[in-house]
Amino acid sequence: MVTGRQPLEPLGRQLVFTAKAMREAFEATLAAAGGSLGTWIVLSALSEVGGMSQAALATYVHLEGATITHHVDRLEKAGLVRRELDPGDRRVRRLALTDAGTELHARLLEAVIALQRQVLAGIDAEERETIRRALDTIQANLAALRASTPASAA
Numbered sequence: 001m002v003t004g005r006q007p008l009e010p011l012g013r014q015l016v017f018t019a020k021a022m023r024e025a026f027e028a029t030l031a032a033a034g035g036s037l038g039t040w041i042v043l044s045a046l047s048e049v050g051g052m053s054q055a056a057l058a059t060y061v062h063l064e065g066a067t068i069t070h071h072v073d074r075l076e077k078a079g080l081v082r083r084e085l086d087p088g089d090r091r092v093r094r095l096a097l098t099d100a101g102t103e104l105h106a107r108l109l110e111a112v113i114a115l116q117r118q119v120l121a122g123i124d125a126e127e128r129e130t131i132r133r134a135l136d137t138i139q140a141n142l143a144a145l146r147a148s149t150p151a152s153a154a
Helices: 012-030 037-049 054-061 067-079 097-117 125-148
Strands: 081-088 091-097
Touching: 012 037, 012 054, 012 081, 037 067, 037 091, 037 097, 054 067, 054 091, 067 081, 081 125, 091 097
Parallel strands: none
Antiparallel strands: 081 091
16 A cells, blocks of 8 residues: 655664765865865864874874874974974974964864854754754764674674
């Protein structure tokens, strides 16, 4: 019997396609503002936390050391970050934003906030908070699922 109703799309599929579209819009927004996702990740982390070692940065942003090295090297050459000796341990170099890095981060943040306004248009504050809580719960459930899955099954 045909009811005329479309079958309900699995939430996982909807999340995957929404995340893909959001990432594409996010990256296009960053590019139009003079940055990239790699630039955003590094500049945002340093802006939020302040100076930190490259190893701490890699851990903070959940990226491999080699990937962070690539991004930091590129940003250092562009004059957006600098490596400084750690006063507490001369073997460690701390990363810090330059004035140009701070300015670019502000420009990227402004563009990202404008994108967020567009993406969330028509969704009131209460609904936005519900979405955030639901996504936090989904992430926690996924983390618990990963933790309970034997390494050989993964």
